[in-house]
Amino acid sequence: MTLSSLDPHPSQYKGLPLALCLFTLALFLLTGLLAVMEKAGVVVVLIEALMALLPLLVFAMVGILARTMKLSEYHWGGKNVPAGLTGVTLAACFVGGSFFPLFLSVVFLPEYISFPIVLGWVSSLVLCAVLFASPLRKFGSATVPEFLGVRLQSNLVRLIASGLVVLVGIPLLCTEMLIGGQVLATSLNATSTTGILLFSMVLLISVVLGGISGAVWTQALQGVLMVFACLSPVILLGLDQLTSPMVSENVGFTSVVSTSLTEQLAAIIDIENTSIGWFLMQGPYAGGLWPLIGTALFFAIGMASLPHLLSKFQGTGSSASARRAAGYSLSFLLLLVVVGSAYFLLLADERLQNLLGPNALDQGHQSGLIAALIRSGIVAAALAASSALLMALSTSVSRDLVEALVLPRASLNQKIVLARVVVLVICAFVTYLAYSESLLFLDMLTLSLSLAAAAFFPVLVLSCWWSRFHATAAYSAMLSGSLATLFYALAVTSGSTGFWFGFPAEMGGLLGVFLGFAVGISLSYVTFSQDERHFYLASLLEQPGERDLSIDLPDTSDKDEPEELIEIKM
Amino acid sequence: MRTPNRVAYWTKTRALMAATLILWLIFFGIAVYYGAPGSDPNAPQNELSGLLGSLSNSYVWGCLLFFVASILISWFCGAQDRLDESNTGSSQKQGSTS
Numbered sequence: 001m002t003l004s005s006l007d008p009h010p011s012q013y014k015g016l017p018l019a020l021c022l023f024t025l026a027l028f029l030l031t032g033l034l035a036v037m038e039k040a041g042v043v044v045v046l047i048e049a050l051m052a053l054l055p056l057l058v059f060a061m062v063g064i065l066a067r068t069m070k071l072s073e074y075h076w077g078g079k080n081v082p083a084g085l086t087g088v089t090l091a092a093c094f095v096g097g098s099f100f101p102l103f104l105s106v107v108f109l110p111e112y113i114s115f116p117i118v119l120g121w122v123s124s125l126v127l128c129a130v131l132f133a134s135p136l137r138k139f140g141s142a143t144v145p146e147f148l149g150v151r152l153q154s155n156l157v158r159l160i161a162s163g164l165v166v167l168v169g170i171p172l173l174c175t176e177m178l179i180g181g182q183v184l185a186t187s188l189n190a191t192s193t194t195g196i197l198l199f200s201m202v203l204l205i206s207v208v209l210g211g212i213s214g215a216v217w218t219q220a221l222q223g224v225l226m227v228f229a230c231l232s233p234v235i236l237l238g239l240d241q242l243t244s245p246m247v248s249e250n251v252g253f254t255s256v257v258s259t260s261l262t263e264q265l266a267a268i269i270d271i272e273n274t275s276i277g278w279f280l281m282q283g284p285y286a287g288g289l290w291p292l293i294g295t296a297l298f299f300a301i302g303m304a305s306l307p308h309l310l311s312k313f314q315g316t317g318s319s320a321s322a323r324r325a326a327g328y329s330l331s332f333l334l335l336l337v338v339v340g341s342a343y344f345l346l347l348a349d350e351r352l353q354n355l356l357g358p359n360a361l362d363q364g365h366q367s368g369l370i371a372a373l374i375r376s377g378i379v380a381a382a383l384a385a386s387s388a389l390l391m392a393l394s395t396s397v398s399r400d401l402v403e404a405l406v407l408p409r410a411s412l413n414q415k416i417v418l419a420r421v422v423v424l425v426i427c428a429f430v431t432y433l434a435y436s437e438s439l440l441f442l443d444m445l446t447l448s449l450s451l452a453a454a455a456f457f458p459v460l461v462l463s464c465w466w467s468r469f470h471a472t473a474a475y476s477a478m479l480s481g482s483l484a485t486l487f488y489a490l491a492v493t494s495g496s497t498g499f500w501f502g503f504p505a506e507m508g509g510l511l512g513v514f515l516g517f518a519v520g521i522s523l524s525y526v527t528f529s530q531d532e533r534h535f536y537l538a539s540l541l542e543q544p545g546e547r548d549l550s551i552d553l554p555d556t557s558d559k560d561e562p563e564e565l566i567e568i569k570m
Numbered sequence: 571m572r573t574p575n576r577v578a579y580w581t582k583t584r585a586l587m588a589a590t591l592i593l594w595l596i597f598f599g600i601a602v603y604y605g606a607p608g609s610d611p612n613a614p615q616n617e618l619s620g621l622l623g624s625l626s627n628s629y630v631w632g633c634l635l636f637f638v639a640s641i642l643i644s645w646f647c648g649a650q651d652r653l654d655e656s657n658t659g660s661s662q663k664q665g666s667t668s
Contacts, residue, residue, distance in 0.1 A: 083648070118633040119598065122640045129644040130590045134583075134651055296598075324648030330641045334634075465587075 011080050012066075012073070012213065016220060023058065023221050027228050030054060032239050034369050044368055045189055051372035052187035052379065055225055056202045059218045059383065063206030066214035071412050074211030074419055075142040075395055077315040081216055086321070087328020089219035089384070090312045092226060094125075094303065094329065095336065097179035097382025098445060100226065103333075104374075107341040116292045118337075120299020122330065127304040129326030134319035135464040135541050136310060143392065144307045144456065145400040147314075151463045154471035155404055160478055162400035164455040165307045166393060167482075170430060171444040172306075173389040177203075177434040180382030187375045193435055199379070199386075200431040207387050208423050212315055212395075215387040222380035223332065229377025230339040232370055233346035290501075298507050302449035305456040308385075308392035343374070390427060398422040446506035447489055454481035454512025462520050464541065473523035481516030485509045590643050597636055 034047050068074055081089075095103055106114045141147040145165060149158025177196060185195025206218045228235070303309065313322040347370075398419045403410060410418065455478050462469040462477070488508030491497045503510060 115633065119636060122633075122636050123594070123598070126590070126594055126640045126643055129647055130587050130594075134647075318652070320648045320651035322648075323651055324645055327641050327644030327648060330637060330644060334637045334641070337637075465584075 011082070012078055013080070013082060013085055013216070016085060016217070019062075019217075020220060020224055024224055024228065026058075027055075027225065028235070031232075031235055031369070031373065034372075035236060035239050038369050047369055048187045048189070048372040048375075051369065051376055052184060055221075055376055055380065056184075056198070059221060059380075060202050060205040062217050062221060063208075063210055063214040066210030066217045068210055068213050069413075069416060071415055073213045074416055075399070076140075077212035077216045079140070079315060080317045081315045083316060083321040083324040084328045085216065085220060086312055086316050086325035087330075088223045088332050089216055089388075090309060090325060090329040091332035091336070092219045092223040092381065092384035093312065093388040094121075094309060094333065094385075095226065095381050096385030097176050097183070097378050098385070100378050100381040103336050103340040104230065104343050105340075106337060108344065116295035117299060119292075119296040121303065121333065123296065123300035124303035125326045125330050125333075127300060128310065128313070129323045131464060132304070132310060132460055133313040133322035133326055136313045137316055137319040137322040138541060141314060142311070142399055143314075143396045144310050144460070145396055148459060148463055148474060149400070149404075152469070152471040152474050154474070157471050157474045157478075158400050158404060160475045161456070161459075162396045164451070164478060164482055165396045165400075168448050168452045168455065169307065169389050169393040169396075170433070171448045172308075173386060173393065173430045174434045175445045176382045176386040176389065177430060180379050180386065181434065183375050183378045183382070187372055187379075196431065196434050199383070200427055200434075203383060203386050203390060204424065204427045206383070207391055208420055208427075211419065211423075212391055215391050216315070218387060219384045222384040225380040226377045226384075227336065227339060229374050229380070230336065230343050232373035232377075233343060236370060237346070294501075294503060294507060294510065298449070298453070298510055301453040301457050301513055302509060305452040305460070306449070307396070307452070307456065308388040310456075310460075311392050311395070312388070390423060390430075394419065394423040394426050397426065447485075450489070450506055450509025450512070451482055451485050453509040454485040454516055457513050458516030458520050462517075462524070466524070468524045469520065470524060470527075472526075473520045476523050477516040477520035480519045481509075481512035484515050485512035488512075586647060590647060594640070594643065597639055600632075 030051070034051060038044070038047055070078075072079055102109075102117065106118060108114075109117075136144075136147055139147050139150055141150055143162070143165070145158045145161035148161050149155060177199060181196030181199040182192050183195070184199050185192045188195065188198075207215050210217070313325065316322040316325055398415070402418060402422065403415065407414065407418065458477050458481060459474050463474065485508045488497075488500070488503075488511060489505040492499065492505035492508070500508075500511060
């Protein structure tokens with residue numbers, strides 16, 4: 001029996017378009033109310049705090065309302081997330097708090113920075129759509145390690161991949177938490193530790209009860225808030241026009257801000273502590289053809305290998321939806337680039353500057369409603385990426401490590417409870433790491449991208465598209481690629497060696513990718529066992545996406561969704 | 571047999587994937603052929619000179635074109651998959667009723 005021959009459940013996302021419209025309307029009303037309060041002379045601190053806290057309250061409430069006791073909803077979002085919704089949430093997670101300032105400024109950055117970055121971003125989603133989306137969805141696994149374990153029929157591959165997911169995901173989650181917490185603290189006029197704690201509490205509430213379902217709902221709202229934040233100058237101008245219609249001959253977007261982009265960005269966010277600072281301050285890839293190709297390849301392969309982005313494709317309704325989701329995601333990113341680029345231009349408008357008052361756009365300090373709006377957008381972006389990362393990490397730990405090693409025969413209820421406990425533990429652990437600020441996670445952002453590329457890209461490509469590829473070759477490729485990346489970074493930073501092929505320490509993952517392919521392909525021609533099951537699993541990829549494979553026992557709470565059981569033997 | 575057109579599907583999928591990647595590489599190649607943007611690390615950052623001013627820059631146009639081509643590629647791949655799935659589904663239903 002196949003899924004397509006059954007009537008699907010009424011989708012839990014049916015009401016989402018209405019919810020998004022209501023949320024947008026609420027944001028308009030809130031902005032209007034706060035603008036009136038600002039004009040009436042209410043203290044700026046209160047306005048900034050309200051603009052920061054009220055969206056967070058909505059996200060937390062939505063997370064509670066999306067609670068579920070169904071495993072398929074907790075780990076896959078119900079396996080019926082529409083393609084458009086997957087695209088929007090994928091784009092929101094793709095951007096995250098670390099890249100959101102780049103989206104605001106990418107058109108204005110020097111070409112040698114913006115061109116390779118955009119090429120890399122777009123290419124990564126093309127690679128996802130063409131290479132990974134369909135096979136990942138076809139196997140119906142909840143995590144990338146589970147997909148590799150089922151496809152290659154090996155628990156060892158699954159365990160190693162899960163460990164690498166944790167290694168890649170923890171620094172990324174810490175980074176997002178630090179950025180979100182610091183920006184939130186700025187809005188609340190509080191210390192950064194308070195901001196981080198509040199951020200992690202909202203993050204936890206939004207995903208611990210609903211899992212992926214809660215994450216999808218909140219990420220969709222966060223995507224809307226990100227666009228809204230980019231459009232905030234237009235909205236404020238529109239509101240002003242509505243309340244005090246005035247036709248002026250001189251109104252127009254002609255004035256030019258005297259300050260540079262860097263200073264404008266510094267007015268919003270502490271740029272030294274985000275990835276944009278890394279690009280603007282260090283600029284290690286400046287000029288030349290090889291740096292252009294290297295940087296674009298680095299972003300393309302690195303972003304296409306991130307487990308929390310790939311897991312988005314596993315919750316769609318079909319493999320066709322998974323591929324189309326990448327198209328929707330690209331459309332949303334294009335929209336964000338366009339409206340984000342308009343932000344600084346509109347900010348330079350004379351009338352808006354008069355509207356905001358002389359202190360609103362001071363260098364090094366941007367205050368008032370417009371600053372609170374853009375900061376809310378950054379916090380929303382950081383929350384979207386954090387929730388995806390937290391769910392990818394916790395699902396991998398609970399399913400691929402704890403269930404596989406300790407509780408292989410756990411009931412569905414036990415699995416749900418276990419998943420929630422793991423979410424709680426990981427969130428607490430990462431909050432502690434971010435809180436203590438003992439490690440330089442912000443410096444590790446690009447290294448994590450590098451590590452993800454080296455660990456997962458060769459293995460995923462070969463698993464999806466080559467039936468000869470087997471488990472021994474898989475874990476050898478993963479380990480050799482990731483170890484080479486780490487050793488290269490250590491060697492370059494310690495001064496033991498210079499740049500190989502011009503790659504700085506953070507971009508050693510590209511070397512790891514080539515090594516991973518070489519090891520994986522060469523070992524695949526050596527047969528270590530007579531077990532031919534991986535050939536059978538590979539042959540399943542050669543069929544149109546009509547089946548849904550899972551290693552779970554059938555979900556008794558969800559009897560209309562039959563799942564084929566595939567045992568993984570140690 | 572579960573999917574009678576298994577071989578055809580696989581061949582078509584590989585061909586589609588190869589064509590997509592080649593098209594994408596052509597775009598990439600054109601971008602590279604026209605030269606990497608030069609840079610001077612000591613040069614000051616760009617002033618905000620307006621979106622329309624920026625659009626006269628060929629690199630920005632290249633990026634926009636790349637975006638649009640990639641969106642079309644993704645949708646085309648998805649549409650092809652859906653066509654195969656619906657064909658298989660209908661052929662199975664016919665097989666089960668006969």
